[in-house]
Each structure stands twice: as structure tokens, then as C-alpha cells.
Amino acid sequence: MAKDLLRLSGLTKAYPGVVANDDVSFDIREGEIHALLGENGAGKSTLVKMIYGLVKPDSGSMELRGAPYAPSEPSAARAAGVAMVFQHFSLFDALDVAENVALGMENPPKPRDLARQIREVSETYGLPLDPARTVGTLSAGERQRVEIIRCLLQDPKLLIMDEPTSVLTPQEVEILFETLRKLKAEGTAILYISHKLEEIRALCDHATILRLGKKVATCTPSETTAREMAEMMVGASFASPAPKTTTPGEVLLRVDNLTLPAPGAFGTPLRGISFELRAGEVLGFGGVAGNGQDELLLALSGERKADKGTIWVKGADVSRDGPIARRAVGFLCAPEERLGHAAAPDMSLTENAVMTAGRRQRLVSNGFINWKRAERFAADVISRFDVRTPGTHVAARALSGGNLQKFVIGREVAQDPDVLVVNQPTWGVDAAAAAAIRQALLDLAAKGAAILVISQDLDELMEIADRFGALNEGRLSALKPVAQLNIEEIGLMMGGAHDMEVAHVAE
Amino acid sequence: MIRLEKRPQPSKVWTYTTPILAVLLTMVFGGIMFGLIGTSPFEAIRTIFWDPLFHPQFSGFSRPQLLVKAGPLILIAIGLSIGFRAGIWNIGAEGQYIIGAIVGAGVGLALYPMESALILPLMIVAGALGGWAWAMIPALLKVRFGTNEILVSLMLVYVAENLLASVSSGILRNPEGMGFPGSRNLAQWSSSQNLELIPGTGMHLGVLTAFIAVILAYVLLTRHIQGFNIRLSGEAPRAARFAGVSPARTVLFCLGLAGVLAGMAGLFEVTGPAGQITIDFGSGYGFTAIIVAFLGRLHPVGILLAGLLMALTYIGGELAQLMLGVPGASIQLFQGMLLFFLLGVDVLTNYRVRFGKGEVAA
Structure with missing residues (x-):
């Protein structure tokens, strides 16, 4: 049995008028892909922001490999081995890939070394990317690879991915999944946030489901149907659209x-x-x-x-x-x-x-x-x-x-x-x-x-x-x-x- | 620790109370300043805010001045505020004001010494058109070539000032003025004079027009689709395009309207309080109106009040220099404080102040 990498206990964060996270506790093990599921407003982003040091919890604590973990800012989280790929990319269109990667690093190496490192990482993890390309010319999938490589260069223990497939083609999704499985095999844990239930079933080892800021369930996605997960997420069963019967007219x-x-x-x-x-x-x-x-x-x-x-x-x-x-x-x-x-x-x-x-x-x-x-x-x-x-x-x-x-x-x-x-x-x-x-x-x-x-x-x-x-x-x-x-x-x-x-x- | 917390919606209460709070803060800190330079704070504040209206000896002269000064400020600020609402930054109202006065006065003087009741209305139309045409220069350049209306309208102020100097000693010079620069006195020619409508109040046609402009602007912004489109363009330009608002037409409308109102303000000034076209006719109303527009929160009623307040501090400031011997710079500092506090406390409209460490909402 793998050890726990990150242990969250009783995390609570409230904003005026709304409790974003209410006493959320769960563990992420070494080398697992852990899904975080929930509707919009269920508190997923607040939770990962706390893990990444963007938001301070009101109460509750975190432990990383048994040691207390309370990052005061993202750079502290990165130093502790936690990296995050955001849903919306923060890249500069007019700069090239290597320059964009360097901008996100604490101590960027020399441009030539960095380009070599980018090539190595992209080879190792099957993420095709040319360090000299201008970001403005990249597809969304390629932009995401820039963000991922930026994270991987810092050799993270835990990689947080916020809705990574929302902008990808099915083939690009497959490439991404290959990369994630390879990272997992190397012992990197991944916290994977998504709405897409079939993906989670295909990829993730465990899933934690949030609703209205509270943890409502955990499950093993491969043993749960998408419909069951969706119903846990929404808290009620919902109707799929009825098929249509009309024939096209003029x-x-x-x-x-x-x-x-x-x-x-x-x-x-x-x-x-x-x-x-x-x-x-x-x-x-x-x-x-x-x-x-x-x-x-x-x-x-x-x-x-x-x-x-x-x-x-x-x-x-x-x-x-x-x-x-x-x-x-x-x-x-x-x-x-x-x-x-x-x-x-x-x-x-x-x-x-x-x-x-x-x-x-x-x-x-x-x-x-x-x-x-x-x-x-x-x-x-x-x-x-x-x-x-x-x-x-x-x-x-x-x-x-x-x-x-x-x-x-x-x-x-x-x-x-x-x-x-x-x-x-x-x-x-x-x-x-x-x-x-x-x-x-x-x-x-x-x-x-x-x-x-x-x-x-x-x-x-x-x-x-x-x-x-x-x-x-x-x-x-x-x-x-x-x-x-x-x-x-x-x-x-x-x-x-x-x-x-x-x-x-x-x- | 003091923290600012963004409100989900702007506070209605604070929108109305911040201006009052700002005036009170200005009185407190202005009072301290006057105290430091050896003037009695209470006397100074009273001289600025109270005496112009109620002093037994001076108010007879200064009270009408309130409307005389506030009228053009309000009229110009109303025009500017509508553009500002749409995100169109016309900084050149001073130029439009000057050109309105020159064109209107020119049309009138061309008919001198004819006597007709139609001359003043004709001059008003000419003044409005003059201001409109001057504002169309930055508008058309922006629409056609994408130039920045801030720069173009501002630069045209200096062009207008030079034109003013040229015509006052050139074609509009009074032939009976013994060679001095300056036109005939339009306030003394019965066909063109814009006199007080009610004696002793300062209420002339321009002030009346300013009040009407306040009402029409209010109706435009709250009830009419054109006003709605203007607000939409300012708040969310892409949403405005999606709604079908033409950016070019909005630019032409807003700059045109501001030009018309500024031109009319110039014409009412030159036929009334100023009386003639002179080299120093441009008195800065066009620039002060920008401040008035923002002090009034770009709201017509706010502009009405801000215009009156601004006029009061000018008259009161002059009175304080005269009666208490305070330096002119201290008055400017005082007016600056008023602006500073008005804009500063505005943060309360959108933010809540929290003391102590972050609390948990239940």
C-alpha cells in the first residue's frame, strides 16, 4: 500500500456570504491519480488554491509526507514540490516557448540549457514541443504542454491539473493521458480536476466528490458508473435530453x-x-x-x-x-x-x-x-x-x-x-x-x-x-x-x- | 490591520453619502491647514462656504456669481459626462467653448448694428454649430484613422486659443475700440445681450439651458435606448458591439453633443457675463468641467450639485483671499483637497473596510 503524500484535514474557507470549503478532509497517496469532482461552485478551485498557497485556509491543516504543510504563497508550494497547471493559461503570445517557461521559474537556467531541458522533458514524457516556437502560433493543446513542462522542470511530487482536457482534441487527450500515466509510474501524484466523468473513469485511481463545499463521497472511479458519479456530484438525479423526433424542414x-x-x-x-x-x-x-x-x-x-x-x-x-x-x-x-x-x-x-x-x-x-x-x-x-x-x-x-x-x-x-x-x-x-x-x-x-x-x-x-x-x-x-x-x-x-x-x- | 474587501455590488448608501463625507473631511483638514498658516479655521471655512451666500455685505454681489459660474460648468460637464460614460475622453471642451463663442459672436457681429429678436437665437445656433464642428475634428479622425481623441481634442484647445488671440486683434476687433484688442461688447447690444432673466440671481439663458440639459441628460441616460447604448459602450465595449451599437456612431454622437453644449456655453458667456471676445476669454471652464463631471459621478444630478459646489469654492476662495488675506495657493490646495477626498472616499462605494484579521463569515 502506498504511503500518503498529502493529507488534508478539516480544511475550511469562508468568503462573505458563502462557505467555499467546509471541513474537507482526504488523502492523496504517492503515485496515484486522484480526481476532484464537483459542480461549479462546489469549492474545487478554492481547495486547490489552498493546496497551492494562493488562499489561506480559515481552519484545518495539511501534512505533506508527514510534515506540517502550510504554504503562504505559490513559490513556497513549488519549493515543497507542489505544482499546478491552470485551466486558463498564463502565457505571453509574443514570446517563445522557452522564454515563457523561464518566466514562470524561480531561478531559470541559461536560455541554452533551458531549451535543452525542455527538449529532454518533452522527449521523456511524450509531449512534442519546440522550445523556439512563438506561443502565439501554438494550439491550445500545445500551450497546455508549455504549462505542463514548466511544472515538470521543477520535479514536482504533486501535480495539480485544473480541467486539463477542456481544450483538447481526443488525440491530444490521449497524449496527455499517456504523459500522466508515465508520471504516475514514476511516483508523482496527480490531483486531477474535471467535469468529464468518462475521463475520470479511464484515468483516475480514486475520486473525491465535493458538493456545496463539503466532501460528500469518495469512490473508485473504475468501479462506479458515470451516472452514479454525476448524481453524487449534483445530489439528485438529472434528466438526459430526450432524443428528437422531428425531421429537418426548409x-x-x-x-x-x-x-x-x-x-x-x-x-x-x-x-x-x-x-x-x-x-x-x-x-x-x-x-x-x-x-x-x-x-x-x-x-x-x-x-x-x-x-x-x-x-x-x-x-x-x-x-x-x-x-x-x-x-x-x-x-x-x-x-x-x-x-x-x-x-x-x-x-x-x-x-x-x-x-x-x-x-x-x-x-x-x-x-x-x-x-x-x-x-x-x-x-x-x-x-x-x-x-x-x-x-x-x-x-x-x-x-x-x-x-x-x-x-x-x-x-x-x-x-x-x-x-x-x-x-x-x-x-x-x-x-x-x-x-x-x-x-x-x-x-x-x-x-x-x-x-x-x-x-x-x-x-x-x-x-x-x-x-x-x-x-x-x-x-x-x-x-x-x-x-x-x-x-x-x-x-x-x-x-x-x-x-x-x-x-x-x-x- | 485594515483590509479592503470588494462588495458584491456597489453600495447604494455610500454612493450618496461619500460626497457629503468628502466635504466634511475637506472642512476638517482644510481647517487644520488654515490653522497652521495662522488663520482661524472656522472663519476660513465660513468665508468659503457661507459668506458668498449669506454675508450681509458681500452676498449681494457674490450670490448671483454662483449661478453665473456654475452655469457653464454644468452645461459643459453634462456634455462631457455622456462621452465619459461611453469611454470617449473629450479633454478639449475648452477649445469647443472658445470656438462656439467665436463663431456665435462672429455671426452676430456680421449683422451689427441691425436690431432683431432673431439675432440672439441665430447666434446660439451658430455657437452650438461652432462647438460641434470643433469636436467633429477629433471625432472624425478617431472614426476614420483611429487616432486618440484625448490628444487630438486637447491639442485643439491650443489651436482654439491662438485663433481667439488672432480674431480678437483681427477680424472681430471693435472698429471703435481705439486699436485695443477685443470685440464690440455684445452684452450692450440689445439684439445680442444675454441678460439676467430674474434680476439679482445671476440666472441668464445659459444657466437655464444648463438646467434643461441636466433634465434631458437624465432622461437620456435612464429612459432612452441611445443613453443605454452609451452606458453599454462604456461598461462593456464588446457587449455593445454584440448588441448592435456602432462604435463609430457613438463616438460621433458623444463628441458632437459635448461640442454643441460647450459651444453654447461659450456663446452664452460671450453675450452675457464676459460681454466680448478678448484674448483672455478662455477662462478654463472647459477644463474645470472635467473635474465637475467626475465629482458629480458622471450623473446629471450629481453634476448639477458638483457644479454649484465648485462655483462656491471659487467665489468663496476669492472672498477668503480678499477678506482674510490667505494666499491664493492655499485656496487651490483647499480645492485640491476636496477633489482628493471626493475621489478617495469613493473606494467605500465598491469596497468594505474591515478591521482586524480576516474573520469567517458564518
């Missing part, structure tokens, strides 16, 4: 050879995208982040104008129309980024409702806003989509990610669109909220709307889409019915073949 959205230059130095150009979307149909676009998803959404929402004759809604050319005119013909969008793009953080939910629903819901007449109607509409969205909030007057930023996402998707769904485009509709959203959002999209399609879902979550697309296509470097693959696809095929559609092979793993 073409509502036609995109014809849509080509747009990249918006900035690190954006992606759109290259000749063409597709048709029919009434009652759900079309799913997969792809690794940064392959044109955001750019496609901007072109479809009207924030960037397209060339004449490239975007047709119900037979009318809307390519040169702005967002307001497109909404007027029933063509609505919901962008990925909730705060700052889909919603204004410091404005109330009522004001955020006016943002996109002003004209369609007649919240504005003769230029004057009818605040009563606006509030009623916002309240309607809140109750229909089960947005947990004290009221319509609350600022958008005060809502949790999942609740705000329900609001911004609900705001568009409630306007009865003919065509709805959503980008990452359930990104960073807990299982129950994600299921509710998917169901709302399916219900809308059942009523005869045409829906395009752009998402990096393949399980999601497989679950709700009728047809599937992948974006790769701004190009759209051929569209295929979901029923006929397997995961390898999807991976190839998404990645092209570029950089997918597992690098030679040293013995």
Missing part, C-alpha cells in the same frame, strides 16, 4: 463561401465556409479552440460584416446587416464569453435583457425603454430557465457562471428565434445546468428553429447534434450525420493530421 440559414481575414495578429481567418441549416435541425461544429470558432460567431452575429451574398437567412441576404437587423429577421446568436461579450458585467439582468431583446420583445418603443416590460421579460427568462438569483436587479457579474450562462442562452431562446447560433453553450457550467441548456436547445429545435452549436465538448455535440462538422484553421470539414461517426473519425476531422502523433516516449 433551409433557414445558408452560408456560402464565407471568407474573412483574421481580426488581429493572433486571430484566425475564415476560409471558404459553406453550410446549410434546416428548420428543426441541430448542427454541431467541433474543433479545438482558436480554429475560427469566435471569428465565425462574430461573422454570423453581424459584429463583423461579411462579403455580400455569403450569409442568407430565409432566402434573404443578411451579409451586410448589423446585429440589430439580423435579430429583426429572427437570426440570434449567443457568444462564448459570458462576461463582457454576451453580458455587461456591471449592468443588471434587466439591463442585460434590453441588450439583445430590446426590439424583438418590444421593450423599446420610439427609442424609449419600457423598464417594466424589460423587467418582466428578464423575470420570465429567470423563471423559465431556472436562473438562481435574488432578482432582476442583480448585476450580471454577481451570478455564478452556470446561472449567467442559463440567463444569456435563455434570453435568446425566449425570443423565439428562427435561427440560433450558440458558441460553447455549456462551457464551465455544472452538469445540471448544462443538461437544462441542452434541453432548451433541443426543445427550440423541436419547435422548428434551426440551431448551430459551436462547442469544444464533443460529448455534448454527439448528444444533441444531428450533423457534425469540425473547424480547423478557419476551414469547415465536410458535414456528417452524427449517427455514423466514431471518435477517431471526429478527431481526424478536427485536427487534420497536424501534430497529432504521440512523440517517441523514452523507455
